[in-house]
Structures are given as structure tokens and as C-alpha cells.
Amino acid sequence: MINKKLLFSVRESIPFIKKNVLYQWIGLVCNVLSTACLCWIITRHRSISLVGILFICLILRYIVNQKAIEMSYESSHIVKETLRSRLYKKLSKIGNSYTNEWSTAEIVQLSTEGIEQLETYFASYIPQFFYSLIAPMTLFIVISFMNFKAALVLLVCVPLIPMSIVFVQKFAKRLLNRYWGQYTKLGDSFLENLQGLTTLKIYEADGYYHKKMNVESENFRKITMRVLTMQLNSITVMDLVAYGGSALGIVFALTGTNDLFQTLFIILISAEFFIPMRQLGSYFHIAMNGMAASDKLFAILEKDIQEKQAVDLKDCFISASNLHFGYTDKEVLHGICFNANKGMIGFVGESGSGKSTIASLLMGQYTNYSGELKLSGYEIKDINVYPYMTLVSLESYLFSGNLRDNLAMAKDVSDQEMNIVLEKVGIFDYVNEQGGLNMRILEGGKNLSGGQRQRLVLARALLKDSPIYIMDEATSNIDVESENKIMEVLYELSKEKLVLCISHRLANLVNADHIYCLKDGNIVESGSHEELIQQNGVYCELFNTQEELERYGA
Numbered sequence: 001m002i003n004k005k006l007l008f009s010v011r012e013s014i015p016f017i018k019k020n021v022l023y024q025w026i027g028l029v030c031n032v033l034s035t036a037c038l039c040w041i042i043t044r045h046r047s048i049s050l051v052g053i054l055f056i057c058l059i060l061r062y063i064v065n066q067k068a069i070e071m072s073y074e075s076s077h078i079v080k081e082t083l084r085s086r087l088y089k090k091l092s093k094i095g096n097s098y099t100n101e102w103s104t105a106e107i108v109q110l111s112t113e114g115i116e117q118l119e120t121y122f123a124s125y126i127p128q129f130f131y132s133l134i135a136p137m138t139l140f141i142v143i144s145f146m147n148f149k150a151a152l153v154l155l156v157c158v159p160l161i162p163m164s165i166v167f168v169q170k171f172a173k174r175l176l177n178r179y180w181g182q183y184t185k186l187g188d189s190f191l192e193n194l195q196g197l198t199t200l201k202i203y204e205a206d207g208y209y210h211k212k213m214n215v216e217s218e219n220f221r222k223i224t225m226r227v228l229t230m231q232l233n234s235i236t237v238m239d240l241v242a243y244g245g246s247a248l249g250i251v252f253a254l255t256g257t258n259d260l261f262q263t264l265f266i267i268l269i270s271a272e273f274f275i276p277m278r279q280l281g282s283y284f285h286i287a288m289n290g291m292a293a294s295d296k297l298f299a300i301l302e303k304d305i306q307e308k309q310a311v312d313l314k315d316c317f318i319s320a321s322n323l324h325f326g327y328t329d330k331e332v333l334h335g336i337c338f339n340a341n342k343g344m345i346g347f348v349g350e351s352g353s354g355k356s357t358i359a360s361l362l363m364g365q366y367t368n369y370s371g372e373l374k375l376s377g378y379e380i381k382d383i384n385v386y387p388y389m390t391l392v393s394l395e396s397y398l399f400s401g402n403l404r405d406n407l408a409m410a411k412d413v414s415d416q417e418m419n420i421v422l423e424k425v426g427i428f429d430y431v432n433e434q435g436g437l438n439m440r441i442l443e444g445g446k447n448l449s450g451g452q453r454q455r456l457v458l459a460r461a462l463l464k465d466s467p468i469y470i471m472d473e474a475t476s477n478i479d480v481e482s483e484n485k486i487m488e489v490l491y492e493l494s495k496e497k498l499v500l501c502i503s504h505r506l507a508n509l510v511n512a513d514h515i516y517c518l519k520d521g522n523i524v525e526s527g528s529h530e531e532l533i534q535q536n537g538v539y540c541e542l543f544n545t546q547e548e549l550e551r552y553g554a
């Protein structure tokens with residue numbers, strides 16, 4: 001009934017759990033004393049001092065109950081904070097490749113709802129588990145002095161509740177795993193359909209997807225009802241045991257003694273034997289939900305990832321030799337070799353030839369490559385490359401908030417320095433018109449044009465001032481003016497830094513220091529633009545075709 005791995009996963013909560021159990025036990029002692037005082041007053045002797053003790057016990061009970069609630073709050077707060085921050089740290093270590101194993105919706109649901117449900121496990125279920133073991137033993141000792149038979153009957157009936165819990169546990173676990181699976185599946189579809197809503201509308205496919213989601217929602221409703229039915233049935237069984245057990249204890253109390261005080265005391269206190277276990281049963285069902293989520297949580301937290309070494313590099317250069325890589329069993333890069341030491345290095349090739357894959361590998365997003373891929377002699381999969389490399393792509397993200405916050409995440413510099421980079425990328429005037437650095441940015445930079453967004457993304461990258469920049473189609477799908485401006489900035493930047501530029505538009509790279517041309521995951525040609533044109537091969541054909549198309553378009 002206790003998931004030890006889960007319990008010890010947040011050791012910091014254990015002292016609060018212990019205190020919680022202690023306070024609950026003191027509350028029970030107060031309850032026993034106040035019941036005894038009440039019974040004594042009714043059956044034997046009315047004294048003002050007994051009434052005083054009764055009130056003191058009631059007040060003390062109220063105080064310790066409040067303390068127990070406080071301890072629950074403390075442990076749940078620690079558990080939620082610890083697990084969420086561990087999950088966040090793990091995901092930032094795993095990086096983008098988390099999507100290979102888990103969907104974004106699943107991660108979001110796990111870190112919100114999943115961890116929320118673990119709160120009940122730590123704050124209520126675990127303390128209740130220990131308290132419900134101690135409470136019947138305490139009461140047994142007290143009642144056995146009055147009526148041993150009744151005490152024994154009550155004690156014997158108590159384990160029937162945990163037995164019924166254990167009985168449903170196996171079935172409940174399977175059911176809750178299915179429930180959780182269905183829940184994340186529905187969340188996945190919802191998030192994806194919401195993100196692609198415009199596309200669904202354009203193709204008038206929203207009706208079809210609506211129906212698909214209705215089917216999934218109906219499946220979720222059915223599994224939810226099954227879970228609720230199982231919980232209700234299990235609680236009914238527990239109630240029968242609890243009230244039946246109390247009744248049996250009362251019968252024995254009535255028949256076993258002529259003492260009115262003892263009989264009344266046993267009648268009033270007998271329910272206390274079962275209430276903690278009964279309460280444990282209720283918590284158990286909510287905690288099981290959290291436990292089902294915890295299996296998924298541990299799968300992420302325990303994922304083996306190699307710790308990246310922090311290195312202190314002076315000169316930054318890149319080399320790849322016999323580099324092989326595939327996202328799946330199918331190889332995408334077939335033993336490529338390249339060097340990038342300084343200046344502007346271009347990577348060109350047909351769509352799907354492996355250019356963006358090289359950028360992802362350079363950023364350390366995938367470590368399962370073979371061959372060599374080195375930054376200043378260090379294997380990239382072993383080191384933290386983020387201080388030395390900055391990737392700018394069409395997926396570079398602008399966060400909702402203001403422009404200053406978006407720029408400050410690269411480097412916390414003065415407004416003046418921020419304005420200098422904005423000037424450099426040619427967007428200073430526009431930003432000024434929109435309120436300067438306080439300009440509002442919507443989620444993903446939705447309130448900006450493609451060109452404006454890319455200029456701001458580049459400005460942020462320039463502020464970071466890293467020795468290497470990787471531009472992955474940073475100028476695709478934007479206006480010609482922005483594209484030219486960005487290329488101008490990149491050429492200027494390449495005088496001081498190493499700039500690796502992936503571009504569909506070969507005209508952008510004619511002045512590059514060196515160009516690598518890819519085809520089907522192989523580097524088929526390399527050299528300067530002039531040298532590649534002279535080779536009259538793949539590059540030359542691509543270049544001429546593009547030039548012809550652009551001339552025709554013009």
C-alpha cells in the first residue's frame with residue numbers, strides 16, 4: 001500500500017509527515033479524554049473540574065488538528081516544488097529530443113495535474129496510513145482495560161478495511177493506468193487541434209477532427225465512470241466493514257459489562273477504531289491516481305542522460321569526421337567530414353539533405369551520433385556547448401511580455417546597448433514607434449511580421465556575443481529587405497566570429513569563405529562559390545536553377 005520509491009523520492013517531506021502523524025495522535029488522545037470526561041459526567045459525577053478538562057481537551061484537539069493540516073500543507077508544498085523543479089531540470093537537460101519519447105501535452109499534464117494529485121499521496125494518504133495503524137492500537141489498549149472482548153472484536157475488524165483496499169489495488173492500478181493514458185491522449189489531441197485550428201479551418205477539416213475528438217472524449221468519459229464506479233463500490237465495502245465492526249463492538253460492550261460508564265464510553269469511541277482506516281480508503285483512491293502519474297514521472301526523471309562537462313575554451317573551431325547519424329534506424333548523415341574555423345561557412349543542398357540535422361547535432365540536441373563532431377577538440381556530445389554557440393532559426397522563440405525582457409535573456413545589458421543592436425539589425429525606428437524597449441510582444445511574437453520577428457531574434461543573438469553562430473534558414477520566408485539586412489549583419493559578424501549559415505537561397509552565400517554542398521546526407525562538394533561553380537556539379541546546377549527562377553520571377 002506504500003510506494004517506497006515515491007515516498008523516498010522527496011525525503012524532505014518526511015519530517016512533516018512524522019509531525020502530522022504525531023499531531024493526529026495527540027488529537028486522538030484528546031478525543032479519548034474528552035469522551036471519557038463526558039461519559040463520567042453523564043453517568044457518575046457532575047463536577048466543574050471535569051467540565052474544565054473536557055473543554056481543555058476540545059481546545060487542544062482543535063489546535064493539534066490545525067497543526068496537522070499545517071504539516072500537510074508543508075509537505076505538499078515541498079513535494080510539488082521539488083518534483084516540478086526536478087522535472088523542469090531534467091527536461092532542460094534532455095532538450096528538444098524529449099519529443100521523441102513524450103508529447104508536449106503529456107509533459108504539461110504530468111507537471112500540472114499529475115503532480116497535483118501526488119499532493120494527496122504525500123499530504124494525506126501517507127500520514128493517514130501510519131496514523132490508521134497507531135490509532136486502533138491506542139484505542140485497543142484503552143478499551144481492553146474496560147472490556148477486553150469488545151476491544152478484541154473491534155481490533156480484529158479493523159484490518160478488514162486495508163484487506164479490501166489491497167483487494168481492489170491491483171485492479172485499480174490497471175484501470176487508473178488506462179485512465180491516465182486516455183487522459184493524456186485526449187490532452188494531446190486537444191493541444192494539437194488547437195494549435196492547428198487555422199489549418200483545419202482552411203481545409204474545412206475541423207468538423208472531421210471535431211468528431212474524432214468527440215470519440216476520444218466519450219472514451220475518456222467511459223473510463224472516468226468506470227474509475228468512479230470502482231471507487232464507489234470500494235468505499236461501500238469499507239463503510240460496511242466500518243459500521244458493521246462498530247456495531248459488533250457495541251453489541252459486545254452491551255453484553256459484556258454492567259458498568260454504564262464503560263458501555264457508554266465504548267459506544268461513543270468505537271467508531272474511532274474505523275474512522276482513520278475508512279479515511280485512508282478514501283485517500284487511497286485519489287492517491288492511486290497520483291501513483292499512476294508517478295510511474296510516468298519517474299520514467300522521465302530516471303531517463304539516462306550523460307552529464308555534460310563544462311569547458312573553458314579560448315579559440316572556438318568545429319570539426320567533423322566520418323559523422324554518422326540517424327533519428328531512427330534509418331541513417332540521415334552518412335559519414336560526413338567538414339571543418340569550420342573562422343568566417344562565414346555555408347551549408348547548402350536540396351531539401352532533406354541533412355543541413356538542419358547538422359545544426360541540431362552541433363547544438364548538442366542529439367548525442368547518439370558516431371564518428372567525430374568536435375568543438376575545439378572536445379566531443380560535442382560530452383560538453384555543454386550553449387556558452388559558445390547560438391542557434392538562430394525560424395523556430396527561435398519570442399516570449400510574451402516586453403521586448404526588453406526578451407533581449408535581456410541573452411545578456412543583462414543597459415537599454416543603450418540594446419538599442420545599438422536594434423539599430424544594427426535595422427529595426428530600431430520601428431521599435432521606437434511601438435514604445436521602445438517596453439514594446440509589447442505577444443506569445444511567439446505573433447504581433448510581428450516574419451521579417452520583424454527574425455530581426456529581433458537576431459538582435460537577441462547578437463547580444464549574447466558567443467564565439468559561434470549557427471543560422472538555420474534564419475532568413476527563409478521573410479521579406480527581401482529583411483533578408484538582405486540580416487545577411488549584411490551576418491557577413492559583418494563573420495569578420496569577428498565563426499558563422500555557420502544554412503540557407504536555401506544560394507545567392508546569400510556567394511561571398512562565404514567556404515561552402516559545403518550536401519546531397520542525401522553526404523557532402524558531395526565544397527569550396528568557395530567560384531570554385532564550386534567551376535566544378536560544374538551539384539552546386540552549380542542548384543545555383544543556376546535558382547538564378548534562372550529568380551530572374552524569371554523578376
Ligand SMILES: Nc1ncnc2c1ncn2[C@@H]1O[C@H](COP(=O)(O)OP(=O)(O)OP(=O)(O)O)[C@@H](O)[C@H]1O
Nearest residue numbers: 327328332349350351352353354355356357358504
Ligand atoms: N525529428 C526527426 N525525426 C525523424 N526524422 C527526421 C527528423 N528531423 C528530420 N528528419 C529526417 O532527416 C532528414 C534530413 O532532415 P533535415 O531537416 O536535416 O534536412 P534539411 O536539409 O535541413 O531540409 P530542409 O532544407 O528542407 O530544411 C529528412 O529525411 C527528414 O525526414
